[in-house]
Amino acid sequence: MTYHFSMKHQALLELSRQRQSARLEGYACIADFHKGLHECDHISPWTKSGCNIGADIMVIGQDWSSSEVLAADPPDYNTVELGFNPKFPTNKNLDRLLERHFGVGRGECYLTNLFPFIKIGNATANIKMRDMAYCAKRYTLEEIRIVSPKVAICLGLKTFIAMMRATDRKGSPKMDEAIAAPFLFETTMIHCVAHTGALGTNNRNLVPGRVASDWQNLAGETYKQRPVSNSSIP
Numbered sequence: 001m002t003y004h005f006s007m008k009h010q011a012l013l014e015l016s017r018q019r020q021s022a023r024l025e026g027y028a029c030i031a032d033f034h035k036g037l038h039e040c041d042h043i044s045p046w047t048k049s050g051c052n053i054g055a056d057i058m059v060i061g062q063d064w065s066s067s068e069v070l071a072a073d074p075p076d077y078n079t080v081e082l083g084f085n086p087k088f089p090t091n092k093n094l095d096r097l098l099e100r101h102f103g104v105g106r107g108e109c110y111l112t113n114l115f116p117f118i119k120i121g122n123a124t125a126n127i128k129m130r131d132m133a134y135c136a137k138r139y140t141l142e143e144i145r146i147v148s149p150k151v152a153i154c155l156g157l158k159t160f161i162a163m164m165r166a167t168d169r170k171g172s173p174k175m176d177e178a179i180a181a182p183f184l185f186e187t188t189m190i191h192c193v194a195h196t197g198a199l200g201t202n203n204r205n206l207v208p209g210r211v212a213s214d215w216q217n218l219a220g221e222t223y224k225q226r227p228v229s230n231s232s233i234p
Contacts, residue, residue, distance in 0.1 A: 002148075
């Protein structure tokens with residue numbers, strides 16, 4: 001189905017309502033903390049900072065937060081308002097890379113997180129791949145269908161592999177292999193880059209300048225002719 005611009009807001013709102021009413025065993029929900037203070041009408045609160053439904057660029061993070069972070073008292077009201085913490089390396093590095101290589105700010109993009117539930121524990125707590133793939137199929141692929149960006153940039157190898165699984169692709173590529181093997185979903189090219197957090201960036205930059213090179217190549221590929229399929233024809 002092709003979503004015309006006037007239909008996108010409603011389709012995304014309906015998807016967010018599905019997320020709000022859903023539960024996934026072993027995880028909490030956004031509304032479970034501080035009487036629903038963090039709840040929003042998006043799949044992920046991160047979308048508050050990048051909600052351009054006509055964007056060429058979608059950025060897909062792994063997940064938004066954890067139970068320990070959200071249970072903090074008092075809550076971080078700045079993050080509640082913005083949907084992100086500007087001080088986190090993940091956000092600072094992402095903003096820098098988008099501006100440097102695409103010439104855009106986050107507000108010109110569509111940002112989301114693949115896993116919309118809340119993992120139990122700290123910010124580095126594990127999420128099972130089967131649960132990530134389930135959420136990718138139920139939510140992220142639908143967001144891509146609705147927004148229909150030229151490119152969807154997966155932050156981190158695990159996020160990219162979850163998207164592979166959601167589209168019935170096999171294999172467990174290493175980072176270099178994943179970056180070199182984007183794939184087409186309907187009319188959107190899905191790419192992998194190193195996670196923009198401190199650990200992902202530092203590991204990728206063990207070879208100096210590799211993150212910048214990855215993004216430079218990605219920008220060049222993005223602005224080539226957009227593939228067309230029958231599903232994109234109104």
